[in-house]
């Protein structure tokens with residue numbers, strides 16, 4: 001089976017097919033590999049704002065000496081994201097405004113890449129293109145060997161739903177749904193065959209230390225807890241790629257550190273991560289840092 005068939009061959013279920021209350025058991029359940037607990041062994045699960053004082057966040061920095069400051073990618077195996085001669089313009093009235101000029105970038109399987117750059121330089125625009133939330137004006141975006149330009153909108157939606165998980169600065173949780181329902185939500189559109197989504201959502205919430213918060217709504221959660229729910233949601237379909245746009249931007253430094261610690265563990269388990277950040281200290285934990293300025297990648301040190 002070629003890559004395209006393999007990715008696009010997963011079963012797609014529609015919202016009408018699913019009953020969130022009853023869970024999403026298919027009867028032929030093949031569990032995805034269990035995620036490891038993302039809490040560091042010395043971290044206490046967050047029990048609410050008042051308990052954040054008890055969280056001790058120590059990033060596994062010493063165990064990753066090769067990382068940081070654009071020090072290079074230790075993986076360099078299979079390209080998982082290829083951005084080739086990409087341009088993006090927006091039309092404002094009768095004017096075309098170029099945002100990205102000629103972007104070339106390869107992200108390797110298992111790499112942790114940080115994208116930095118001044119406000120308005122085009123980082124989120126690039127991230128949206130990589131995540132298939134938008135299409136380039138010119139050029140190619142290839143994810144796991146599949147060229148977006150050759151895919152229908154339906155195929156793009158499926159590839160995005162199964163292979164890409166998103167984490168945003170503002171969490172983007174649905175306020176009227178519980179944490180559990182928010183995590184499960186992406187599976188109403190796309191799901192992998194044989195997976196019990198309800199059980200996986202519960203396992204993921206447990207993994208991020210929110211077992212006792214699964215029936216709470218976002219308004220009843222702290223910022224750090226909300227971002228943990230968003231991370232669990234991003235992982236629900238076991239995507240190869242995690243895209244994070246300023247994931248710690250709305251969090252205090254301790255909580256931000258804890259979220260970053262989860263990212264480094266997910267990356268150490270082999271997940272490819274692309275993260276936008278303004279903070280050079282946070283970017284240091286990536287394998288490689290690329291700087292986007294004036295719509296161009298300034299330092300592409302692959």
Ligand SMILES: Nc1ncnc2c1ncn2[C@@H]1O[C@H](COP(=O)(O)OP(=O)(O)OP(=O)(O)O)[C@@H](O)[C@H]1O
Pocket residue numbers: 090091092099117118119120121122123124125126
């Ligand atoms: N849908 C759109 N229509 C028109 N212009 C847009 C649109 N989206 C973004 N832009 C413009 O593109 C430019 C780049 O925006 P983008 O959000 O990618 O920057 P950024 O580097 O992520 O900025 P920040 O760090 O402030 O989030 C900005 O000038 C922005 O106004």
